[in-house]
Amino acid sequence: MKLTPFSRRGFLQTTATASLASSLPVSQAATANLPGAATPVADTQLRWLDGQAPARFEGATFGVPWPRGQVRSAAKALDFKLGTHPIQSWPLAYWPDGSLKWTAHALAGGVPAGELKLESGKPAAGGLTVKQTATQIIISAGDLSWTVPTGGEALIAEATRAGRVTLKNMRLVALRQDGAEPELDGKTARQAFSSKVNTVTVEQQGPVRAVLKLDGTHTSNGRDWLPFSVRLYFYAGAESVRIVHTFVFDGEPAKDFIAGLGVTAQVPMTNATHDRHIRFSGEGVGVWGEAVRPITGLRRDPGKAYRDAQIAGQALPPLSGMAKTVQDGLKWIPEWSDFSLSQHGADGFTLKKRTAPGHAWIDSNSGGRSKGLVYAGGAAGGVVLGFKDFWQRAPVRLDVRGAxxxxxxxxxxxxxxxxxxxxxxxYRSAGEMDTHAEEIEGLNITYEDYEAGWDTSVGVARTSELQLWVLAATPSHQTFSDMAEQVANPARPVLTPQRLHAAAVFGDWDVVDTRTPARKLIEDRMTVQLDQYLKEIEQHRWYGFWHYGDVMHAYDADRHMWRYDIGGYAWDNSELSTDLWLWYSYLRTGRADVFKMAEAMTRHTGEVDVYHLGRFKGFGTRHGVQHWSDSSKQPRVSNAAYRRIYFYLTADERCGDLIRELLESDADIDKVDISRKLPKDPSREPAPGQPNASFGTTWGSWIAAWLTEWERTGDKRWRDKLVNGMQSIGDLKRRWFAGGAPYDAKTGKFAGPGDHVSISHLNGVFGVIEMSSELLTLVDVPAYRKAWLEYCRYYNAPRTELTTLLGKDPGKLNLADTGSRMTAYAAFHEGDRALALRAWREFFSSSALKGDGRIRRIAGVNVLRPLDEQSGISTNGSAQWGLAAIQNLALVGDSLDEAAKAAGLVP
Structure with a gap:
């Protein structure tokens, strides 16, 4: 057990500086020919994601992009201010010229007064302090002090408020069960585990924000199980600590059943029991609040002043003023010691209490969906604890014991x-498919690729977000309700789509524009599709601990159900780039509901659908009935492009971890042979140490991690790896039309003559189109630019043109509407209007604008509950059509009206 010293990188991030001096010219060489090329910004106005200032604000961190060349690094601290509200700023990413591309900003707790305008200038003082010793770290702000040990069981040893110890021994707990639930007369045993912290790293310390990362495992009787990583976020002006909790499943699935997983803390109870209070968040803004020893509803009335004080959570007036009959009878009123709110599923919770262990639980109330917050304490103070996505992650529970x-x-x-x-x-039986031939037969009928031993859950992870308050008194019902809203919907300062777009980040996209009939037609269709998926989550209850954040892959209109039980048609697992569709939709609309859906998806797909330890570490799982059940383990699912936008918008450290986990994953491509079941061409067998890798689904999925690391650190090793891959693709005879080639992970280069032709529609649908658009503005590799423009021009070209180019007929190609954005890319960069019109014709070949999006109400005995059905819905189609629409509008939107009229879509 050791204290990890504060890293030099972390120190530089906290103290390195820049100044918003006069705007510098944008590098014309790289950006002159771009849609929405960066221009200097004079105003950085923020807004609240949900549209209005929150009733309660516990601090937050957000990212801000800057046009290339505008913000230059200097030798002092980053000087940004936000009115008179304390703020802390640090670099997040750099442009190739060394200017700042993204900055991160921590805003202190307490709702800022006036407009949220980020400007150059000296920030207001924050007042947060961090003191370290060999055994503990103490974080202080105002009258709050938190003590974090550098090892042992507790994550937080104690927290004091105005000198009073109000919290003790916050730790993690887990329950292991040695078998599944007994179905008849079977028996199971449970074993309790508690956290063991091995290392503590102070990742950031400053006047507004401090971040501590605690790594360890759950332990019991000499066994370490379920490794965890917990970050504690402290903000000046806040009464709480934000907790980001990640664990990895490392047990034996047939023996190690998780029967409980939680965060627990002790609360000193010093008030008389009639002045001790419990609060739970109920439905909506509702609050359930009762005293440990209630004095309302008695046969004898204690008096209105006493009743009002207890309901308000305040100390009772002196008991000497109470009627003597009530004074004498207080000892006979039961003291309720244990309380529990159990959210069994997404639609219902129950609330109960008891006097002590060994006695019956008494039902108190029930409801639909709780926001997931509990308080225990008294007039002298107490603790509030809760977590985000409470009912969405059910089954979950909040407990108070020993009150x-x-x-x-x-x-x-x-x-x-x-x-x-x-x-x-x-979910499958052992030995169900014993031979390769049977596996192929199964794939052909259910679309799930099964192989024994490759459907393991070992190595998947889950991240949860909690909030812990230490209070000086019992909160009022209104205050507690405001806290519950802060947990369920954390207040978040964000930029407008216009301000994000002005910085020219994330490639080809533009802000929503409905000024012409053709644009309105496309924008309305995109809105319908986004709204439908938001509705599908609720209609089909895509909730649960492992599920929330993912969507389903394909629909079964006969059953009026998604194909949840049909092999590869079940959970989506990022196919085809659903994550990117949602994030680009948020960038251009600024919609809060889309942000929250995309955030939940990022939290899910980056953790649950990807392996974080074991033989498949760094690889993700293709879509299947279970998130880990398909035997195709590929980087196209672990793809950092799906996390990158969220990382930059929020500066989220856990998301940054996920991206860094992938930096070396290309070295393991030969250990997880993606093509192992496909027929082999002896002439294309690679040399040892140089396995074949596709340009799109494989290399295209690695490059986002390398680009992000280069941007974050300036380490040219990752730039060189990017350039090596790009240059070597451009040097092949068939360039991108080779589809893939032998790959050297040490250099990042492809090898071989590349004289074969291999075209797959999958090569362009896992982020490589978006990433190539970005890369070609950041590095100058003429051979790759030529190869990419060639591929974009000819992928959807008439068969005769493509046959002439390749010397052979490549056969039928799929996803013409998706490929239209590649045509649009070539049209824009080559200034070819005829090609732009061809791009729109390809895009219009989809049925999306011709009635396929119609929605009808289904009710009655044929469905579990009434639903609004879009019978032709497909997540592949929705995501790729949406991404094509976004990029086409940005690249060749000026030719849309002409193309739409020619197609008869608008008058």
């Missing part, structure tokens, strides 16, 4: 012990 004693335990169960134990086994 009538000297020390209460408050626990947020991220997975409820009341539910059946978490089952991480495969």
């Amino acid at each position: 009538a004693g000297d020390m209460a335990d408050v626990t947020a169960w991220l997975y409820s012990p009341s539910a059946p134990a978490m089952d991480m086994r495969s």
Whole structure:
């Protein structure tokens, strides 16, 4: 157990500086021929994501992009201010010329007054301090002080408020069960695990924000299980700490069942039991609040002043003023010690309490969806604990135990012990497919690629976000309700789409524009599709601990159900770039509901659909009935492009971890042979150490991680790896039309003559189109530019043109509407209007604008509940059509009206 010293990189991030001096000219060589090329910005106005200032704000961090060349690095701290509100700023990414591309900003707690305008200038003081010793780290702000040990069981040893110890021994807990739930007369045993912290890293310390990262495992009787990483976020002006909790499943699925997973803390209870209070968030803004020893509803009335004080959570007036009959009878009123709110599923919770262990639970109330917050304490202070996406992640639970004693335990169960134990086994029977021929037969009928041992859940992860308050008194119902809203919908300062677009980041996209009939037609169709997926989450209850954030892949109109049980048609797992569709939709619309859906997807797909340890580390799993059930493990799912936009918008450290995890994953491509079941061409067998890799689904999925690392650190090793890959593709005889080639992970280069032709529609649908658009503005590789423009021009070209180019007929190509954006890219960069019109014709070949998006109401006995059905819905089609629409509008929008009229889509 050791204290990891504050890293030099972290120090530079906190203290390196820049100044918003006069705007510098943008590099014309790289950006002159770009849609929406960066221009200097004079105004950086922020807004609240949900449209209005929150009732409560506990601090937040956000990213801001800058046009190339505008913000130059200097030798002092980053000087940004936001009115009189304390703010802390640091570099997040750089342009190739060394100017700042992204800055991150931490805003102190307390709702800022006036407009949210980020400007050059000296920030207001924050007042947060961090003191380190060999055994502990103390974070202080105002009258709050948090003590974090550098090792051991506790994540937070204690927290004091105005000198009073209000919280003790916050730690992690897990319950292991040795078998599945007994179905008849079977028996299972449970074993309790507690956190063991191995290392603590102070990742950031400053006057407004401090971040501590704690790494360890859950331990019990000498066994370490479920490695975890927990970050603690402290903000000046806040009464709380934000907790980001990640664990990785590393057990044996048939033996190690997770029966509970939680965060727990102790609360000293020093007030008389009639002045001790419990609060739970209910439905909507609702609050359930009761005292440990209630004095309302008695046979004898204690008096209005006493009743009002207890309902408000305040200390009762002196008991000497109370009617003597009530004074004498207080001792006979039961003291309720234990309380529990259990959210069994997305649609219902129950609330109960009991006087002590060994006695019956008494039902109190029930409801639909709780926001997931609990308080335990008294007039002298207490603790509030809750977590985001509470009912969406059900089964979950909030507990208070021992409230009538000297020390209460408050626990947020991220997975409820009341539910059946978490089952991480495969849904298939062992030996179901014993031969390769049978595996292919199964794939042909269910579309799921099964192979024994490749459907393991070992190595998947899950991240949860919690909030912990230390208060000086019991909160009022209104205050507690505001806290619950802050947990369920964290207040977030964001930029407008116009301000994001002005910085020319993330490639080819533009802000929503409905000024012409043709644009309105496309924009309305994109809105319909986004709205439908938001509705599908609710209609089909895509909720649950492992599921929330993902969507389904394909629809079964006969059953009026998504194909949740049909092999590769079930969970989507980022196919085909659903994550990017949502993030680009947010960039251009600024819609809060789209942001939240994309955020949940990023939290899911980057953790659950990707392996973080074991033989498949760094690879993701193709779509299947379970998130890990398909045997195709590919970088196209672990793709950093799907996390990158969220990382830059929020400066989220966990998301940054996920991107860095992938930096060396190309070295393992030969260990997880993606093409192992496909027929082999002996003439194309690679040399040892140089496995074949496709340009799109494989190399195209690595480059986002390398680009992000180069941008974050300036380390040219990653730039060189990018350039090596680009140059070597351009040097091949068939260039991009070779589809793939032998790959050397040490250099990032492709080898061989590349004289064959291999065209796959999948090569362009996992982010490589978006990433190539960005790369070609950042590095100058003429051979790759030529190769990419050639591929973009000819992928959808008439068969005769493509046959002439390649010397052979490549056969039928799929996804013409998706490929239209490549045509549009070539049209824009080559100034070819005829090609632009061809791009629109290709795009219009989809049925999306011709009635396929019609929605009808289905009700009655044929469905579980009434639903609005779009029978032709497909996530592949929705994501790729949406991405094509976005890029086409940005690149060749000036020819849209002409093309739409020619196609008869508008008058």
